[in-house]
Amino acid sequence: MIPFMFGEEIYEYFKQIKQIFDPNGIFNPGKIVDAPRMNTFLRIDHTKPKREFQTYFNFDNDGGFSNSIEKCNGSGDCRKPQILGGTMCPSYKATLDEKHTTRARANALREIISKSNKGNPFVDEDLMEVFSLCLSCKACKSECPSNVDVTKLKAEFLQHYYDDAGVPFNVWMIGNLNIFNRIGSFAPKFYNFIVKNKVTSSVLKYLLKFEQKRQLPELKEISLKKWDRKHQAARTNRQIYLFADEFTNYFDSDIGVKAILLLEKLGYGVKIAPVGESGRTFFSKGLLKRAKKIAEMNVRNLADLINENTPLLGLEPSAILTFRDEYKEIVSGDLHDSAKNIARHTFLLDEFLANEFEKGQINSNSFTEQSLNIMLHTHCHQKALAGSDALMKVLSIPENYQVEEIKSGCCGMAGSFGFEKDKYDVSMKIGELALFPAVRNAPEDTIIVANGTSCRHQIAEGTSRKALHFVEVLYDAMK
Structure with a gap:
């Protein structure tokens, strides 16, 4: 490209300058002068067909799973130091290790699945190590110039890995957090004793492979859904559905109560959405089979309820935004339109209130x-x-x-x-x-x-x- 861009005469000057300052060719050899042709040393061998897989997420918008990985162009924006701001990539900012960048994860995934001869190339310990410090923060989805969604790629990789290698016990326990919380909610004082007591909490952390220094979250005395069943809802024409997610319902029900009372004081009628958990713990741990079942059940339950006049609102970002993000890409085809419609009318509570403030429905008075x-x-x-x-x-x-x-x-x-x-x-x-x-x-x-x-x-x-x-x-x- 250099001779084409500058002409042969100027290119010869480039070569002479290079020879004067770098006679042994040790500084970036082959980058500018005497560079190989553009169609050599490509990262993909186009003489071989791309290997595609039956995936749990839908990657059609990217042209398939392999093309989704190929979106990474190696720009290195994921290597930003903290001083430059942004969120991507937190594990790199903390370690300053290339292995823990968005780019490294995409490169490693591409390299292994394209060159492995195994029936399930995802069962690879090197891949597991590369993805181990991915926090699934989704920053790459918005900050990467190519919008490489490593959170999605990681979850897909993990489910394929577990398909053959099995699900570790601690991963299964974390994924099923909502079940344990539901059981614990029948005797919250006993549950809280277990997570606070030095001996029992130590055993629990050992089973979960948690750091002993961490304090386990406690359940509130009454869940949000139990409180709501006793609460006499206000009557109004302005109706919304509030998602009592698996975290707010058990750990932060006091926040959920204040949200309902706040909305009612502002003139809105609040109904608890007829769904259980969001599936966030399953998505985060790569347990996509279970996450898909939850997503499809929730979409079916909300399909006829959520619309422009009765939106779905949520308090915990990671839970409510699952309806806007993952659900559209994991539900079966017959539910896709319903999932997209729900996504269009799903909001964080602050988004909803800000919009109502703009329309004059809420004021500072x-x-x-x-x-x-x-x-x-x-x-x-x-x-x-x-x-x-x-x-x-x-x-x-x-x-x-x-x-x-x-x-x-x-x-x-x-x-x-x-x-x-x-x-x-x-x-x-x-x-x-x-x-x-x-x-x-x-x-x-x-x-x-x-x-x-x-x-x-x-x-x-x-x-x-x-x-x-x-x-x-x-x-x-x-x-």
Whole structure:
């Protein structure tokens, strides 16, 4: 290309300069001068057919699974240091190891599945190691210039790996968290004794392969759904469905209660959506067979309920955004249109309130005039799939509330990732990149806001400061 772009005469000058300054050809040999032809040393052998697989996710928009991996062009944006901002890629920012970049994961996956002769090339320990520190934060889906979705690729890889190698016991336990919480909710005090007691919690962490330093989350005395069954709902023409996700329902039911009361005070009727869990734990651990069943069941239950007039709202970003992201790509073909329609009318609660504020349905007169300083940490999935603008706007509805967004990436917890013993150190290093110092340096009278349940847990353990959900702040601000 160089002779073509500059002409043979100038190219000869290039060669002479190269010979003067690098007579032994040790600086980037073959890059500019005497470079090989463009159709040599290609990463794909086009004389061989691409190997395709029966996948659990639908990769049709990318032209198939192999083409989805090929979206990575090697630009190296995933090697950004913390000083340049952004979220991608948290594991690289903490380790500064190329192996833990978005690019490395795509390259390793391409290399192994294209050259392996095994019936199931996904059963590969090198691949498992490369993906081990992926936090499934989804930052690559929005920040990578090619939008390589490594979270999706990782989940697909893990399910194929488990198909032959089996599902580890601790992975099965984490995936089925909702079942254990449901059982525990019948005797929450006993459940909480187990997770708080030094002996029993130590055994539980050992079985889960969790770091002993971590504190396991406790159940609330009453779940959100149980509270709602006793609650006399307000009657109004403005109806919404609230998703009582598997985390809010059991761990943060007090936040769910405040969300319902806040919406009712603002003139909305709230019904709990007739679905169970989102499947987030199964998606995160690569248990896609089970995740697909949950997604399809939820789509069937909501298909005739969710529309422009009765949207689906959620509080936990990782759970509610599953309806907007993964569901469309994993449900069977006959449910695809329904899943897309639900996705169009699914919102984070802050998105919904910000939109209603813009339309004049909500105004600042309903809230306090007192001053308050807020520092906001935005959940990774929200950054990648929705952004933080709506959240910033909603927290600013009270006229004298000042909101500053922390220039942090991922908090480092990422669901069960930060709990796991072999990932604990990396998890805390990620927190120390920006989030922990910002929270520690915040004045005592500044409120820390984080919508993700994992984010709040990480902030508490890393800084000893309590972070609130935005709903708690807005509810307390009501006149």
